[in-house]
Amino acid sequence: MKQQPGSAAMPGTLATQDCGACPIRHRAVCAKCDGDELDRLQQMKSYRTWAPGETIALEGDTLPFVGTLVRGCATLTKSLEDGRVQMVGMLMPSDFVGRPGRSAAPYEVTAVTDTTLCLFERQGFERLIADTPHVSTRLLEMSLNELDAARDWMLLLGRKTARERVATLLGLVLRRAATQTAPLRAELPLGREAMASFLGLTIETVSRQISALRRDGVIEVAAGGRTILCPDFATLRLAAGDNDNAEQIFPD
Amino acid sequence: MKQQPGSAAMPGTLATQDCGACPIRHRAVCAKCDGDELDRLQQMKSYRTWAPGETIALEGDTLPFVGTLVRGCATLTKSLEDGRVQMVGMLMPSDFVGRPGRSAAPYEVTAVTDTTLCLFERQGFERLIADTPHVSTRLLEMSLNELDAARDWMLLLGRKTARERVATLLGLVLRRAATQTAPLRAELPLGREAMASFLGLTIETVSRQISALRRDGVIEVAAGGRTILCPDFATLRLAAGDNDNAEQIFPD
């Protein structure tokens, strides 16, 4: 509510409404669209930005829109009546929010960083889906990727130790940040609380395991605890207990 | 390998190759198809049956087909190198197996009971998807339902106690068996080991929690431990710690 839609405090990244210049054009739900379809999408789209911590959608809410996350990072969480919370997914740029055919959100969506969504009014989008195969096909691809990721995460939640869980998450973030050069380095987008929620642990356990990994030389932690580096990725993977077949927690 | 494809030892359920008579016709991936599309599917389909315990696909296997589970029940499991196993899904009649666009199975698929699949050769199926919207749209729906289910399960694995997990699973099975009449009753398709795998617990803990629920009068267990009944479903839901918004672990 304290946002002026479309203004945003960053240098022009979204100033253009032109889909052709969109940074995630080739990875989002619109990836396979060309002239006509893209025009149609462009006509119905609008941008909106949320500040860190703001709620994008409440569990059970009726969402009048669907959309693509263009910038920032958001979490999907589910809750039990007594307050226990479990993060069930993370949205990164190019990820799709909402589902055609159902307007009630099955989980809460919360902005972690400044987050901008490219929104489509639901009904128009559903019509588009019905008409054209490209959006629908891409959406199917993306959903199947998310499903694979969710199942990888079920393995983590069901069978991995606290140490393995933390190592797995750090490995994921580090691979994302891929600087190619030997000492991998990454800034954590998630605080300890969000990490704990994602991993099915408590804040304290996450903190302890990070300290333990640091003591064991698996990772190094910069002051503030939000930047980590990893001298040897193989060691980290070992600590994560991963199969050698690379897991894909964050879908492409 | 000891199977004669399409023969099956049961009374005619699948004797007909006619899709119109298929028991799950209206719920499977072909639900929205009519004359032409259905003909095309019918031409490329074939049946195959697996015995209990048989492996339908190994983790990492290349599957030359996709298909629909017509009869029986199968599990999806993922493993860690050291042997820990986590079930990540269950297939019931009308569920889809495999994913278009990727031939390697990300998990192991195992028959629990006698299981029959209606198979489609992969390439033909992918062509069909590209051509016609109905299959693709239905598949998207089903995938999104599965994704919701997977996320519900993440909440269970990440935050629920052993007692709650067992109660949740029993509630699910009981709701499926829905006899409508007050004393709900169901035969468990899964043994204790499979239940433990699904719930992220050990066999012993599952057994103990079932005993505890019985002691507390929440459920009754028939001899053999494979049939359970529930005098009061509300009590079971309470023990499951569910939100009042009905969860949909098994997608439609």
Place this chain on the structure above:
DNA sequence: CGTCTGCTTGAGACATTTCAATACGCGTGG
């Protein structure tokens, strides 16, 4: 400088696992 928020660390409580033994249901063969 004080307060706030987020992170770390410690000690004890607790839930689940582990290891080990026992019981049950059931088909097989004597």
Place this chain on the structure above:
DNA sequence: CCACGCGTATTGAAATGTCTCAAGCAGACG
């Protein structure tokens, strides 16, 4: 019919990993 063995389920006691509660610490900000 009983004895036997086998797979599956139950139960017990001790070990262990994670949580809970509580305190301390560091950086950010007014």
